Amino acid sequence: MIPTPEAPAPRSAAAPAAAARGGAGSFHTLWNELAPIGRHADSGGYRRYAWTGADADCRAWFRAQAESRGLTYEVDRNGNQWAWLGDPLAGDAVVTGSHLDSVPDGGAFDGPLGVVSSFAALDELRSRGAAFSRPLAITNFGDEEGARFGLACVGSRLAAGQLTKEKAYELRDGDGVSLPEAMERAGYDPETIGADPERLARIGAFVELHVEQGRALDLSGDRVGIASAIWPHGRWRFDFHGEANHAGTTRLVDRRDPMLTYAATVLAARQEAALAGAVATFGKISVEPNGVNAIPSLVRGWLDSRAADQATLDTVVTAVEKAAREHADRDGIDLAVVRESFTPVVEFEHALRDELNRILGGSVPVLGTGAGHDAGILSAAVPTAMLFVRNPTGVSHSPREFAAEDDCVAGVLALADVLEGLACR
Ligand code: GLV
Ligand code: MN
Numbered sequence: 001m002i003p004t005p006e007a008p009a010p011r012s013a014a015a016p017a018a019a020a021r022g023g024a025g026s027f028h029t030l031w032n033e034l035a036p037i038g039r040h041a042d043s044g045g046y047r048r049y050a051w052t053g054a055d056a057d058c059r060a061w062f063r064a065q066a067e068s069r070g071l072t073y074e075v076d077r078n079g080n081q082w083a084w085l086g087d088p089l090a091g092d093a094v095v096t097g098s099h100l101d102s103v104p105d106g107g108a109f110d111g112p113l114g115v116v117s118s119f120a121a122l123d124e125l126r127s128r129g130a131a132f133s134r135p136l137a138i139t140n141f142g143d144e145e146g147a148r149f150g151l152a153c154v155g156s157r158l159a160a161g162q163l164t165k166e167k168a169y170e171l172r173d174g175d176g177v178s179l180p181e182a183m184e185r186a187g188y189d190p191e192t193i194g195a196d197p198e199r200l201a202r203i204g205a206f207v208e209l210h211v212e213q214g215r216a217l218d219l220s221g222d223r224v225g226i227a228s229a230i231w232p233h234g235r236w237r238f239d240f241h242g243e244a245n246h247a248g249t250t251r252l253v254d255r256r257d258p259m260l261t262y263a264a265t266v267l268a269a270r271q272e273a274a275l276a277g278a279v280a281t282f283g284k285i286s287v288e289p290n291g292v293n294a295i296p297s298l299v300r301g302w303l304d305s306r307a308a309d310q311a312t313l314d315t316v317v318t319a320v321e322k323a324a325r326e327h328a329d330r331d332g333i334d335l336a337v338v339r340e341s342f343t344p345v346v347e348f349e350h351a352l353r354d355e356l357n358r359i360l361g362g363s364v365p366v367l368g369t370g371a372g373h374d375a376g377i378l379s380a381a382v383p384t385a386m387l388f389v390r391n392p393t394g395v396s397h398s399p400r401e402f403a404a405e406d407d408c409v410a411g412v413l414a415l416a417d418v419l420e421g422l423a424c425r
């Protein structure tokens with residue numbers, strides 16, 4: 001069941017309560033409403049994985065925010081949520097938003113800050129009495145982190161035609177549940193997924209606000225920045241096949257232990273990344289049979305690697321694979337390496353980036369990032385820009401991720417200024 005657009009709301013329909021609060025008050029309320037959803041009691045981190053119950057609760061929250069503001073709510077063919085002020089079909093829309101899903105034990109800000117700030121910025125604009133000359137939409141893109149099915153930005157990749165329906169149907173979670181099964185269980189029709197050029201053609205500009213995932217703004221003393229570029233990045237799966245055997249009785253010389261080869265590969269990844277000025281991380285592994293007293297038969301490790309340019313990234317990944325193969329030969333291990341995803345470098349459109357800087361007074365710092373975003377995927381199809389909000393520790397993808405409320409409100413006001421400058425001309 002794909003929900004169809006509901007009756008369009010009048011363009012000027014303001015939700016009086018929300019608009020009366022303005023951006024700051026609205027942010028506070030929205031943030032506190034969303035905060036408990038999907039938070040794990042022990043870790044304090046978020047487990048909002050695509051098409052699970054926590055995701056459904058986040059989606060229900062989004063829909064309620066849209067409807068309480070008199071916005072036209074719809075879900076697109078790929079399960080992304082949209083809330084429209086003005087005619088969704090008019091074209092040249094200004095769109096803002098982010099994602100509500102999380103990495104395992106993720107922080108509160110990565111994604112939700114952009115969605116909450118979008119609703120708060122709309123409330124701010126309504127409290128200013130802004131008159132819109134272009135349609136405005138707020139979005140929640142599905143499955144940005146790829147925590148469940150391994151591929152990041154599934155909702156935006158499908159929409160932009162960078163992931164085919166066939167490939168999407170092959171995605172499986174750790175329990176063997178396929179993406180279409182998961183969508184169906186969550187009440188969405190997976191038959192319709194695929195490229196959505198007509199929808200993307202309605203967008204004149206997409207602006208994603210996001211918590212910074214580094215300390216550049218903290219070091220420069222700025223609350224808000226503008227994105228310049230996203231590093232090319234990808235995920236590679238390394239399967240080390242050895243031989244299961246008894247941990248107590250198998251002589252060291254007789255072992256074919258894939259854990260050893262995996263460990264040597266982790267060290268090689270660190271070394272190659274350091275040499276190249278890149279980053280490389282093995283953050284997820286699975287071990288079979290996973291017994292404390294058994295030599296493993298299989299160690300599967302996922303490499304995430306990123307660099308400022310494509311050539312450097314290629315150098316790092318090639319060197320890590322070479323080191324892994326050399327160790328595998330020595331250890332009697334069979335190795336298979338599969339690239340599971342890849343995102344080329346993204347250079348955000350200069351004209352829109354300059355326009356944002358002009359709207360915000362001309363002296364906003366412009367910074368690159370090693371983190372992936374839906375904005376990066378969409379940038380191939382529509383003019384796209386990003387705003388970053390200061391993160392005083394730089395920590396992200398962790399329960400310790402943090403941004404001060406004053407800085408978040410500065411982000412809301414900056415986003416409101418940008419939306420006003422773009423959509424109220
Ligand atoms: C998403 O946050 C990523 O950069 O992996
Ligand atoms: Mn993230």
Ligand code: MN
Pocket residue numbers: 099110111144210372373
């Ligand atoms: Mn994010």
